[in-house]
Amino acid sequence: MPEEQAVREEETKRLAEVIGLIDRRLLKELSVLSERRGDVVGIRQEFWDDLSINFSDATELGETWSSIVQQAELLVERERSHKVASEAAERLARQRDNAYFARIDFVEEGSDGPAAPIYIGRGSLVGEDGETFYIYDWRAPVSSLFYDHEPGAAAYDTPGGEIRGELSLKRQFVIRGGKLKHLFDTDETIGDDILQAVLSEKSDTAMKSIVATIQKEQNRIIRDERHKLIVVQGAAGSGKTSAALQRIAYLLYRFRDSLTSDQIVLFSPNPVFKGYISRVLPDLGEANMRQMTFRELIEARLGRRFEVEDLFTQTEALAAAERTPEGEAREKAVRYKGSEHFFETVERYLKRLGQAGVRFRPLRFRGDTIVSADEMAERFYVAFGQEGFGDRLAKLRRWLNERLTGWVDQQMAEPWVEEAAELADDEEIQRAYVQVRREGGFHDEAFNDEDKMTDLLLRRAAERAIEPLRRAVKGFRFLDPVGTYRQLFASRTLFAECAPDGRLPDGWEWMAQRAEETLARKSIDHEDATPLLYLMEALEGFRKVEGEVRHLFVDEAQDYSPFQAAFLRRRFPRARMTVLGDFNQAIYVQAEESGGFGGWTRLAAPEDTSVWRLSTSYRSTKPIVELSKRILRPEDAAGIVPFHREGEAPQIASCRDGADLADRAARDVAELLAAGHATIGVIAKTAHESGNACALIKERLADDVPVTLVTGGSAKLPKGVSVLPSYLSKGIEFDAVLVWDASEERYGRETHRKLLYTVCTRALHVLRIYYTGQLSPFLRA
Incomplete structure (x- = not known):
């Protein structure tokens, strides 16, 4: 016990030193932020107060323009500096709350010195000397020792080659609000004590980072730089999506000089899920991918x-x-x-x-065909037939634009063109005048300037009328x-x-x-x-x-x-x-x-x-995972291993009818909210059923209980009670899940087996299932 107390005191002292450094750095950034904010406001105010533009004198106009450019450049520089300081302050504030989560002691092979303590967190922290690392970023090469090895012989890869040595200590921390809550020494890759603590926490409406609990196999997926295609088959709740998001953060860190977040695209299953994961990368100090x-x-x-x-x-x-x-x-x-x-x-x-065979759409104007589909096909397959497909298409576009230009030439004497030109506004007439003047018109020797003006207005009227056809050609809509x-x-x-x-x-x-x-x-x-x-x-x-x-x-x-x-x-x-x-x-x-x-x-x-x-499967308690496995065919369930986190056994309730089901579900919702469960998912099979379920539950609960119907167009998961169809629940988790009518009628066909499994595996801590009539055969003991 005295030894444990001494370790805790030592780590508490060290944490206080780090928090002190963060506070000094944060104070400095906040000072810069305040200064830059004042600069930006001042420059904007002075800019408009002092601005006066003289259009009558070319010299004055040039000086005014030069002043505008200088002020704009100064403003952009100050705004950029303000943004940098703001991002740095946000990063330091997050780091102050949870500075680091692990310590490893490692000595390189061939070194005579003692093992060096390495503290690992969401972001790095370097001392004021610019050399001392107080915290290493979890994505740094040396940090992989924490995820991949237990104490003993260990190695990690660097751009310069493999580093071997001895790992003598692995220590994990729970730090909240800048205070040391728990610490554990472990012989495992990630200690179960930490996992138990994290997995037992209540859910949120947004996914959290898992950098403190990344498992060995997840770490290898995250840091894989060799393969062009990585395929991950994972049981429900096994951390697939979390590993993917940490992989994105790792890639942005590892290739920060050549890769940006705009060059990474993530396809999500639905808009609700997009909102659910949107906070993970910003919490790690990275911009969200597309x-x-x-x-x-x-x-x-x-x-x-x-x-x-x-x-x-x-x-x-x-x-x-x-x-x-x-x-x-x-x-x-x-x-x-x-x-x-x-x-x-x-x-x-x-x-x-x-x-042969490409179908074309004719270019038509006011019922008249300018270029027919047959003419396009003849050009594409005969006149340009010796070219490659893409070259033919490019030539066909040029030819269509030429045909449109020729057609405009033919229309110049048509009454509709004259009528369109007569509708020209003052601005259009002014532009025509300026163009004729640039071409040498409106001087003493000119004699046909009015005719040039008229021709120009007529041509512009015709071109304006066929502009939709020009856009159609540019956008390949002739195909x-x-x-x-x-x-x-x-x-x-x-x-x-x-x-x-x-x-x-x-x-x-x-x-x-x-x-x-x-x-x-x-x-x-x-x-x-x-x-x-x-x-x-x-x-x-x-x-x-x-x-x-x-x-x-x-x-x-x-x-x-x-x-x-x-x-x-x-x-x-x-x-x-x-x-x-x-x-x-x-x-x-x-x-x-x-x-x-x-x-x-x-x-x-x-x-x-x-x-x-x-x-x-880390998401759900062991009893929930065991019940969910029963839903699957034995050969599909065989590879799923529950993490040993105990909890309430799932409840399956038979209901007389729909009203009885709604009564029971509403009572359970009230009970679960009172017990502190922040997110409750009521999951029905279809959108129609979830709409009915939402109305029935709302009728039975107090007006101040938040009950939200989640639809395919929803972009964010609300707090409180979410009622949603089965297919929108994918990838999301709730503290408690209430399955709405798991009857044989609703989930009786073989094609429903995986759907029911998906629904049940959304629950972290509590799973309650209701049915009318006969229970789904996949849930029968």
Whole structure:
């Protein structure tokens, strides 16, 4: 005990020294911040108070302009300095609260000196001499010793090679508010005491950093610089997403001179999840990467011209049509159009389009055809037929612009042009006057200046009228990708010739009819959106490809079809890819037959691919993990290992009817809130059911209890009670989860097994399940 007390006193003294250094540094930054803020306000005030512009004298105007430029440059410099000081102050304030979380003592091989103590935190802290490291950043090479080794022989990699030596001490800290709360010495990579403490904390509406509890296998994923493709299969709650975010932070630190956050893209499963993880990188002192959903990618290209169904709407439609011939036919179409077979079919179709078949849209003005679709096809395939596809397209665009210019020449004497010119405003007339004067008009020798003015106004009126056609040519809208895509389904022979095995898929006739009906009314089913977008971008030469993106992260990758995986590889050609998911949570029809991560692992050569499996589930208590494993088939559950954190056993309650279910759920919500659970998720199967559940619970609770219906458009997870459909719960965690009606009727088919598993694994501490009628067969003992 005396020894433990001495260690604690020593560490407390050392922490006080570090806090003192941080306080001095923080005070200095706050002083600079205050000074710069005053400078910025003063410069802005003086700028407008003293500004007077004399337009009548060229010399005065030049001096005024020079003064404006100088003041603007000074203001920009002060604002930049203010921003730097503000960011430094924020970083130091975070560091003061939780300065570091670990200490390791390490002596290099061949060294005669004692083991050097190395303290590890979220960010580095260097002494006032500029050389003494009080804290090492967790991403520094030496910090990997903490994550990868127990005391004894150890080594870590540096840009200059491997450093070997002896690790004599591993100590972990819990520091809050600048005070030392707990410390543990451990012989393990990350001590269970720390993990227990962290995992037992209440949840929040945003994900937290895990740098203090990164596990050995997670650390290897985070620091992998060799592989072009990293695939992580992880059990629910195994830290996949957390590892991905720490990997982004590591890459920004490791390659800070050549990599920016704008060159990293993360695909999230839904807008709610985007908000949920948005705080992790800023808490580590890094700017957030670009974040988007696959839906947003599709909407950006197709949403302006078409009504595009999203994945959630498709899921609701399939749920509503379950056990009907129409529903079964649609399910076949969804599975097939997400398959590698269909991707290869579209690839082969694109090659054929190099010889014939691209559909074009005519350029029309007021009902008259300026350039017909047939003329474009003749130019593309005959006049430019010897060129490559992209060169042909570029030449066709130039030719169309020339045709538009020639058409304007022909229209100059038409009445509509004169009528349009007569509507020119004073500003337009002034611009025409200035141009004629620049060209030498309006002097004593000029005799036709008025005619030049008139011709100029007429031409500008005609050009203004056809500007939408110019923009259409620039934006490739003379191509008809929808017509070209429909064409593939219009002929059995064409489709079979493009198919890699020469065969039509099961249910092809229904697919062809459905595609014709929906696309004809400019409505795009979700299963058609990615193939159509791929064909569109391939025709345009992938003009929007994200070539500057260096790293692509895909979370919940098991929900992407093989077609979507291949499309992302084409769209981000230079990016290294990190994909994360859990095939036990593959809840969407489009990915049911993807073979786990087969669609992803085939995107890179085996030697460039690293596949990891994270089997330990840290999120939920052991009783919740054990019940969740029962839902899965034995072979799928075999690799899942619960972390030994005990807790309340899950409760399964039989209810007489919907009213009884609502009564029980409302009582439990009130009880759980009173017990201090900050986030409670009431999860129903569909959006319709979650809407009903939200209304029923609100009726039964006091008005001051926060109950929020979370929809597909929600961008942030609220505090209190969230009521949401099953498919929006992916990747999110709650202190307590209430499963709304886990009956056989709602979760009775084999296709519902993984959905129910996903729902139950959202719970950290408490899981309560209600049902009416018969309990889901996947929950029966």
